[in-house]
Amino acid sequence: MKISENLSRREFMTRILDFAKKALIALPFVSGFGAVKAFTGGAFLKTAEAKELVAYDPSQHLYAMGVYIDRCIGCGMCARACKKENNVPQEPFYFRTWVERYQILKEDKTIVDSPNGGIDGFPETTNKADVLRSFFVPKLCNQCKNPPCVQVCPVGATYKTKDGVILIDDKYCIGCRYCIQACPYGARYLNPVTKTADKCTFCYHRVVKGMKPACVEVCPTQARVFGDLKSESSPMVRLERMNKIRVLKPDLNTEPKVYYVDLDGEVS
Amino acid sequence: MESLNERLMSALQQVSGYIYPNEIELHWSLLIVIYPFITGLVAGAFILASLEKVFNVKELTPTYRFALLTALSFLFVAPLPLLAHLGHPLRSYEIFFTPNLSSAMAAFGFVYAWYLMAVLLLEVWFEFRKDLILWAREERGLIKWIHRALALFSTDVSEEAVRFDEKAAKIITVIGIPSAFLLHGYVGFIFGSIKANPWWSSVLIPIVFLASAIVSGIALVLILYTIVTLLRSEKIDMKCLDRLVEFLFYAVIIDFSLEVLDFIHRLYQSEDSIKILSQMVCNKLFVSLVIMQVLLGTVLPAIFLVFFRYSRFPEELRRLAYFISALLIEMGIFCTRWNVVIGGQLFSKSFRGLTVFKVEITGFEGILMSLALLALPFIILFVVLKILPPWRISSLPVDKN
């Protein structure tokens, strides 16, 4: 999805800021802390697993997810599996992924809902005869190429990996919630237990081992697909080649890496 | 005390339309309302003080030192609400050590430190140094030592040294004005730079913040000057008060015009968020924005100020009218902060629904904590005024060269 190959304004700013940052980090005392952080902050994985991963080179991958809207039946398995896999609190205010139902009525009205993130399914709320069309939209962090959450994090606890995933270092996050405000998609929440920001990581702990994210694994209709944009054989590349795709809120220039096939114009 | 879960559950019942499930919790609450309110008071009080120093507005001399000390007392408290609202306050030093320079918030530590150390403390020191030394000469006991220590044990009060102090204070003021603008304009930028939020995202926000900061600072000094002078059973300098009121009025007009401009611009552009924003203003923010901020906090006191400034009522009555107007204005500015911070979180970023904000009474982000934080600068000011009485003139002359 190379929307613009040119140096966008944001990239330009990032480069300037990057330069300024490097200049500042040159100060010995800052660099001392920077080095410690680079060393410990990156330690997302346990040491035992680390050995397994010596061969893993993040710069060789670029992960993305695709969603076939027409395949989603709103069963909520993905949202349930995600909570389990990632220790997301069970209360209905914290989600790494959730499913929305759109019902477009004949009288030019749209009803959107997502009771408990769709985990328990969707009870009928409208008279079928009034509905023009209806569909489900799974949502999650878009792992933006230009992530505003990374831009605003005051301490750099939210960062972008080389394989394109946005992660949060929960040993480092100060819990200021600025990133939650900056994410246009409502993808983040503050974990009430750790008091740090949290969101979807594409199940980073799984994908670096070559597994699929939990939600993709459990989806009974294969509405969700996952893959590596840098690998020709990945289902993502096929999805991109064969379909008309859309991303959410493209006007915000976040350049999401969750691609929706046959997404309705109503979705926001 | 209601637990977080109970609170969120009851909020969930009151959502109208659709909001993203993660949006039920309001992330920035009362403490973050107080934070820009207090920094605004600091910046405003300082800018008022600078008027006297840099632009030689002689009538304001009685409030010059007073405004400086007010700014200082409030500045001490300014970072506390921010700190208290963090999930991990003990990690906050990371903002200094490994700041992410693309983040507006990361600059806070530096802007704050610069303003406190390089501007306010220095200016207060140069302003009071001579007096500290002279006071210490005629004092005994603890207070003598406090004053000597505060003067950093300098003893030179020759005419030349005093002239240097004056010059230094003036230069610092000149640096201080843009710094004060930076301090509060920057707070506005924290909100204005959030593109995802149409209620905040606006280039005008930092400027509106600044203008309202100046309004709140002048009103605060007016209120405090009146109270403290009455408590000391001194006579209020009516010329000074009149002048303060004039500046306050200009500031209110500028601030209000900017806000109206912002409002008209939004209406005219009518972006996709306009529907949900107007719903929010008409329902959730009607009382705090239309009634408290605009009518009671701006229009009414502005009319009051002009009317009483140019009327021939007796001084007492005018003073009372000024005082009440300033109180109303201060309340209005608090509502401005509320409407920005809370308002920006009452609608969903899906633009399809509105949520509610329930203020807690107790708890870390509750009303009691907020009241304590708002009272703290006044307590600090009380102590500061005891140690550095701005009105005390030493009976000793400065040393002749």
Ligand code: SF4
């Ligand atoms: S969707 Fe939100 S949390 Fe995810 S990368 Fe984009 S801005 Fe950040």
Ligand code: SF4
């Ligand atoms: S909550 Fe944590 S991750 Fe988010 S901006 Fe603050 S420090 Fe960064």
